[in-house]
Amino acid sequence: MDKCRICNNKIKKIINLGKIALVGNFLKKKTNQKKYQISLNYCLKCKHVQISECLNPDLLFKNYLWETGISSTNISLLKNLLTKLKKIGLNKDSKVLEIASNDGSFIKILKKKFKSYVVGIDPAKNLSKKANSEKIYTINNYFNYKTSQYIKSKFNKFDFIFARNVIAHLNNPNPVFLGVRNLLKDNGIFILEVPHLLNIINKNQYDNIFHEHVGFHSLKSVIDLCEINNLKVFNVEKISSQGGSLRCFICQNKSKKKVSKNIKKIIKIEKKNNLFSNKNLEKFKFRIINHSKNMNKLIKRLKRKKKRISVYGASGKGQALMQYTKIDNKLINYAFDKSKLKQGRFTPGTNVKIKDPKYISKKNVDYLIILSWNIKNEIVKQENRFFKNGGRFIIPFPKPQILK
Ligand SMILES: [Zn+2]
Structure with a gap:
């Protein structure tokens, strides 16, 4: 490219x-x-x-050996996210989609804890098979605009869509954001987590650079992707996952959700750290x-x-x-x-x-x-x-x- x-x-x-x-x-x-x-x-x-x-993504993700469920640090990060989700209204009436749902361990927790209706999509055959065997409905495919049409015909729109540690992997992020726009309800929330470029550059985390990670994101790059695809970041927080990540809360562009001050704050930090200086x-x-x-x-x-x-x-x-x-x-x-x-x-x-x-x-x-x-x-x-x-x-x- x-x-x-x-x-x-x-x-x-x-x-x-x-x-x-x-x-x-x-x-x-x-x-x-x-x-x-x-x-x-x-x-x-x-x-x-x-x-x-x-590279052909099939080389990288069709038979993926990484299971989400393993580290106890990840489990405690998860607990923190669950508290947050309860606050922002995830409940038994919520319809939830997770993009790159891995073995389904995250949405399985949402199903158990909140009794939400959950659907996953993941390209790894071995992992989606495992999820389905545990009654977590998982589509074995890549998520993009085309698959979003299929999902829409089957399930209609969603209250919550998750993409945790996914967008760094995308050769083509725009069709994924467009797919989200297609599936997110008018007042729905898209939650995205991504390792923050700030830490990668400032803390020298070049071990993050490999063929599975093609994009290194900042809040600015997430905002750029949202703007191109008619979505809007309305809140953001820093989380400790993956050596320092951003958790972005995104809605439809026309949504009336109040835009948090955190956004200006983090953009300011990114600028101050010269993340956009050649x-x-x-x-x-x-x-x-x-x-x-x-x-x-x-x-x-x-x-x-x-x-x-x-x-x-x-x-x-x-x-x-x-x-x-x-x-x-x-x-x-x-x-x-x-x-x-x-x-x-x-x-x-x-x-x-x-x-x-x-x-x-x-x-x-x-x-x-x-x-x-x-x-x-x-x-x-x-x-x-x-x-x-x-x-x-x-x-x-x-x-x-x-x-x-
Ligand atoms: Zn560019």
Whole structure:
């Protein structure tokens, strides 16, 4: 792609990150996986930060191994959202649609807690099958304007539509917003959560950059998408999910909902942090290069001292970071992850065997790199015994450091 995903104007390169294997591709055998080019760009007009490579989404999402239900940090974020939803009127009469509903675990909670009528849509065959088997009606497809027509013919319009951690994945965000507009009742609410570009740039979270994440959003880019598609952001809040995200509340453009002051406030912060300055965006390149050099140096130094190093967390982020920092099976013994789906498989592009975290002990690990750093506190607490026995954690961001 050489045009902006949002406004179709010219884009400019921030950094060419080389080639990496798809971060969700955990195979049962050690292999030299196919690697794909990836580069970060920004739009010269609307400043939207995005990847220019466009892969077939079936490669990425048809057989997705990430299940929402797993981390306890995510569960507590969920509880916070439920309280909020009750306040804004979600109840037993609400008709709810979730876009990219994964295994249905979120709408299942809405069905149970509020007795709402819920529908999901997700492209992963394995996950939508699982959701349907648990009586969470899930359409196995991508959401866009065309599928929204099908949904409308079957269910008519919705009071609430959710898209949590979805819009970053979209090669074509406009048809999704148009689909939402098509399905949202006049006084309905579209709730969207997305990792905030502010944190990605300011906290150097370049491990967020991989083929599944094609767009890095700000409140401005969400507002731009809404304006193009006749929707309106009427409230926004910051949440801690994914290292710092925005939760946007969106309605039909003609809706009379009161527009919150939070919007002006966050736009002001984005401007103050130069999120829309060409110079600042281009500088991100050097911070990425420095960080990956430092990370690689630290691990190689420990390896020379004959230390046994493993990583915790086989999330997409972690797989991107391992590849960008060139930390592979020559340096790393094991990857630990709670997901049963991933255990026994190998990390993509770096070929490290994934094991159940119950095997972490000072006997086989000296240093544990926490790749799922967004749930760092949870992991440190959980692996307290490892630390007490002299094991040490390495936290990659904002700068690689060893927890003492
Ligand atoms: Zn643009």
